[in-house]
Amino acid sequence: MSTPSPLxxxxxxxxxxxxxxAGAFRAAQHGARVALLEPxxxxxxxxxxxxxxxxxxxxxSELAERIELASRLGFDVxxxxxxxxxxxxxxxxxxxxxxxxxxxxxxxxxxxALLPARGRLRDAHTVECENGTRLRAKHxxxxxxxxxxxxxxxxxxxxxxxxxxxxxxxAPERVALVGGGYISVELAGVLQALGSRxxxxxxxxxxxxxxxxxxxERLQENYRQQGIGLHFGYRLAAIEGEPGELRLRDADGHxxxxxxxxxxxxxRGANTAGIGLEEAGVELDADGNIVVDAFQRTSLPHVVAVGxxxxxxTLTPVAIAAARRAMDRVFGGRADAKLDYDDIPTVxxxxxxxxxxxxxxxxxxxxxxxxxHVYRSTFRPMLQALADRSQHxxxxxxxxxxxxxxxxxxxxxxxxxxxxxxxxxxxxxGLTLADLHDTVAIHPTSAEEVVLMR
Ligand SMILES: Cc1cc2nc3c(=O)[nH]c(=O)nc-3n(C[C@H](O)[C@H](O)[C@H](O)COP(=O)(O)OP(=O)(O)OC[C@H]3O[C@@H](n4cnc5c(N)ncnc54)[C@H](O)[C@@H]3O)c2cc1C
Ligand SMILES: NC(=O)c1ccc[n+]([C@@H]2O[C@H](COP(=O)([O-])OP(=O)(O)OC[C@H]3O[C@@H](n4cnc5c(N)ncnc54)[C@H](O)[C@@H]3O)[C@@H](O)[C@H]2O)c1
Numbered sequence: 445m446s447t448p449s450p451l452x453x454x455x456x457x458x459x460x461x462x463x464x465x466a467g468a469f470r471a472a473q474h475g476a477r478v479a480l481l482e483p484x485x486x487x488x489x490x491x492x493x494x495x496x497x498x499x500x501x502x503x504x505s506e507l508a509e510r511i512e513l514a515s516r517l518g519f520d521v522x523x524x525x526x527x528x529x530x531x532x533x534x535x536x537x538x539x540x541x542x543x544x545x546x547x548x549x550x551x552x553x554x555x556x557a558l559l560p561a562r563g564r565l566r567d568a569h570t571v572e573c574e575n576g577t578r579l580r581a582k583h584x585x586x587x588x589x590x591x592x593x594x595x596x597x598x599x600x601x602x603x604x605x606x607x608x609x610x611x612x613x614x615a616p617e618r619v620a621l622v623g624g625g626y627i628s629v630e631l632a633g634v635l636q637a638l639g640s641r642x643x644x645x646x647x648x649x650x651x652x653x654x655x656x657x658x659x660x661e662r663l664q665e666n667y668r669q670q671g672i673g674l675h676f677g678y679r680l681a682a683i684e685g686e687p688g689e690l691r692l693r694d695a696d697g698h699x700x701x702x703x704x705x706x707x708x709x710x711x712r713g714a715n716t717a718g719i720g721l722e723e724a725g726v727e728l729d730a731d732g733n734i735v736v737d738a739f740q741r742t743s744l745p746h747v748v749a750v751g752x753x754x755x756x757x758t759l760t761p762v763a764i765a766a767a768r769r770a771m772d773r774v775f776g777g778r779a780d781a782k783l784d785y786d787d788i789p790t791v792x793x794x795x796x797x798x799x800x801x802x803x804x805x806x807x808x809x810x811x812x813x814x815x816x817h818v819y820r821s822t823f824r825p826m827l828q829a830l831a832d833r834s835q836h837x838x839x840x841x842x843x844x845x846x847x848x849x850x851x852x853x854x855x856x857x858x859x860x861x862x863x864x865x866x867x868x869x870x871x872x873x874g875l876t877l878a879d880l881h882d883t884v885a886i887h888p889t890s891a892e893e894v895v896l897m898r
Pocket of ligand 1: 753
């Protein structure tokens with residue numbers, strides 16, 4: 445038997461983002477010899493140009509709103525407070541550098557070989573680095589993530605993408621966001637609260653097509669009240685002008701206002717091109733996502749894929765959970781380990797946040813017909829009421845069957861982002877309306893509305 449060379453591994457991972465790192469750490473815990481290839485910053489999209497800097501900006505914008513509330517409530521806030529962006533961004537980036545450093549320490553401690561290189565799949569057991577070095581592995585984990593799409597219209601290259609938002613050093617005076625999904629809604633709320641005048645141009649008839657229509661209706665009202673312009677059914681034909689003064693032209697030839705910044709948020713595409721996947725025998729779907737089965741197995745034996753590159757629910761905790769389970773199966777002797785993709789909770793960090801788990805009312809009616817029972821609570825959180833602000837919260841339960849099993853929980857309002865997690869556990873375990881009613885409320889909170897709905 446030949447002795448293994450230093451280039452032989454039990455696992456080679458392509459991508460040091462949420463899924464790749466989680467998979468590498470879990471495999472190493474099971475005793476696997478692991479190499480991880482990452483040409484960019486550790487942490488991938490989430491840490492560098494996604495969840496983390498986004499949440500930091502969202503927190504800043506929440507503070508801006510709170511300062512305004514405070515002044516309404518009698519605090520002496522001399523002038524209209526302005527955010528010192530460079531100072532805030534320095535704090536944000538310091539926080540992110542701390543995450544990089546922590547990953548490096550953990551990789552080192554786990555004995556994982558980190559190679560700062562782009563990888564290419566040669567066959568089921570061979571990965572080639574950019575410099576031509578070939579690594580041999582028993583198993584390969586593909587976690588190369590996704591990148592923002594640009595619409596195929598003239599001038600699209602003049603506009604920014606979400607990555608560019610994180611390079612801003614001030615709030616641009618006027619901003620257009622193209623797209624009506626997660627990113628558009630989140631960035632619009634942040635920028636408007638930090639001093640920009642924002643317009644959203646969505647192709648769809650409403651924002652957030654996957655979310656519960658009633659909550660989205662309420663969020664849209666909030667956004668209009670905050671001064672965000674909402675343009676639905678918009679068909680973008682071109683982007684024109686000079687940097688700093690850009691205009692959108694629609695399919696009827698109408699050119700609108702000038703914007704200092706246009707940000708495209710029309711979805712993301714899997715990073716599967718040019719890395720040898722199809723040549724090696726990894727099947728892709730029509731959108732370029734890696735096709736995987738319930739165990740994250742690709743069409744090529746010994747090659748698994750997780751996260752955005754599979755086009756499955758594209759959220760960080762999903763990539764992490766799928767990677768850990770796949771590695772438990774491959775290296776941990778848990779043959780049945782796989783992620784259940786049902787009832788994954790999610791939060792859209794809008795203003796206020798929208799948190800959801802399970803079926804929307806429309807999905808429940810499609811699945812269960814008339815046997816759907818909806819409970820809702822509309823209320824003003826105490827701080828909003830004290831400041832005589834009109835922002836209301838809307839909480840909604842979607843129940844099915846005679847036993848009123850809770851099939852969906854939808855929360856729009858202050859604190860919704862922090863309230864949902866615990867209720868998501870309960871929903872996953874088969875929560876019923878009676879269980880909620882059996883639970884004593886915590887008063888006075890917004891969360892208590894969930895157990896008081898009748
Ligand atoms: C603006 C924004 C906000 C978001 N906010 C949230 C949020 O609040 N909550 C949430 O759950 N999700 C959020 N997401 C989604 C989340 O960031 C992604 O779902 C998550 O990062 C996916 O993890 P991943 O490991 O699949 O890919 P990524 O994190 O993108 O990592 C992929 C890595 O692979 C590397 N790579 C690419 N090609 C190769 C190659 N050939 N060889 C080696 N390495 C390669 C890349 O450099 C990258 O580092 C947000 C996304 C965006 C864009
Ligand atoms: N809080 C979070 O968890 C969070 C935040 C941001 C992003 N994400 C993840 O990242 C993913 C990508 O976000 P996203 O907002 O780019 O995608 P998205 O899929 O949420 O929304 C894309 C939007 O663009 C629209 N669109 C598509 N093509 C268009 C075109 N040519 N012209 C105009 N509009 C067009 C779609 O109708 C849709 O409204 C999300 O689906 C989500 O999974 C999560």
